[in-house]
Amino acid sequence: MEQQDHSYKDKKVISIGIVSELTGLSLRQIRYYEERHLISPQRTSRGTRKYSFSDVERLMDIANKREDGVQTNEILKEMRKKEMRSNPDYRKKMLEGQLNAQFHFRNKK
Structure with a gap:
């Protein structure tokens, strides 16, 4: 439904x-x-x-x-941020960044 x-x-x-x-x-x-x-x-x-x-x-x-x-440009920025936050890949990258910062990990590629 x-x-x-x-x-x-x-x-x-x-x-x-x-x-x-x-x-x-x-x-x-x-x-x-x-x-x-x-x-x-x-x-x-x-x-x-x-x-x-x-x-x-x-x-x-x-x-x-x-x-x-x-202002409309501020509204647009806010809308884009919301769209990015709802993206699962964005959330994963944010979590990885927080873990890396907390535990001083470096992503080696």
Whole structure:
């Protein structure tokens, strides 16, 4: 069931007009966040943007952070850090680094 919920939220089916209504953001703001690589809609064969419910949630989070004065470049850095932290290889390298620092190991290759 969890996996179905995930795919449901990530399916790109919502038009930019509906996203604007749901988020309270203007079309211009949504396009700007796309230009800044904070959001990545799919494009139809005619070039129409399509968004997912996950995109809507991300846009709401971005809007809240912008209201708090956070710059878009800082939001992007934070998003990239979160993506890296969720990567299993990243976690493994961080743990190896911590062990190496604690026990003064050197990785010999």
